[in-house]
Amino acid sequence: MHEVMCQEVECQRPVVARGLCQKHYYRARRRGKIKAERAFGAGLDFLCNIPETDDCIVWPFGHFSNGYGSVKFNGRSRKAHRVSYELNIGEIPMRLDVCHNCGIRPCVNPRHLRADTRVSNMADKIKHGTHSRGSHNPNVRLTPDQVARIRQRVHNGEKQRAVALDFGVSQTQVSRIIVGLSWAHEAEKTEHD
Numbered sequence: 001m002h003e004v005m006c007q008e009v010e011c012q013r014p015v016v017a018r019g020l021c022q023k024h025y026y027r028a029r030r031r032g033k034i035k036a037e038r039a040f041g042a043g044l045d046f047l048c049n050i051p052e053t054d055d056c057i058v059w060p061f062g063h064f065s066n067g068y069g070s071v072k073f074n075g076r077s078r079k080a081h082r083v084s085y086e087l088n089i090g091e092i093p094m095r096l097d098v099c100h101n102c103g104i105r106p107c108v109n110p111r112h113l114r115a116d117t118r119v120s121n122m123a124d125k126i127k128h129g130t131h132s133r134g135s136h137n138p139n140v141r142l143t144p145d146q147v148a149r150i151r152q153r154v155h156n157g158e159k160q161r162a163v164a165l166d167f168g169v170s171q172t173q174v175s176r177i178i179v180g181l182s183w184a185h186e187a188e189k190t191e192h193d
């Protein structure tokens with residue numbers, strides 16, 4: 001069956017609306033070239049209407065187990081920050097990661113995103129304490145047992161600041177532990193899509 005292709009130059013994706021594929025349709029909408037006439041879901045609408053701010057914008061929908069936001073795009077579940085980059089900035093250059101300058105994995109603010117090499121991305125993760133190596137991470141000086149106790153105490157209603165003081169870590173580190181950023185043991189998954 002012959003599928004109609006997107007009219008953007010060199011785009012091979014099937015058309016979803018206005019002669020454009022999902023990505024180019026959304027990008028045109030984002031740039032105000034066309035009015036919204038089709039909805040593909042709250043997630044994509046969210047990514048097309050990101051407010052102008054320098055604060056982190058934490059993805060309010062589903063997440064992957066490693067903390068990245070998940071969004072359905074062109075029929076697949078993809079990392080929300082990567083889709084945010086594509087819609088708000090442009091194509092992700094081949095073989096580059098989309099990295100967080102803020103170190104907050106669920107953040108989708110395009111101002112905090114940059115396309116960079118894998119090596120530089122790993123350096124970032126170590127700096128931000130989001131590299132998944134548990135106690136091998138120089139920024140995480142806590143044992144798995146301490147992490148479990150931190151989670152338990154915050155879960156029981158103790159203030160993060162108080163718990164942080166007791167364990168000699170920063171409140172930021174406690175927050176990261178609570179949202180699962182600092183203690184993801186799963187292997188570093190790469191996404192090249």
Ligand SMILES: [Zn+2]
Pocket residue numbers: 006007008011012013020021022023024025
């Ligand atoms: Zn297209």
Ligand SMILES: [Zn+2]
Pocket residue numbers: 055056057102103104107108109112
């Ligand atoms: Zn951010």
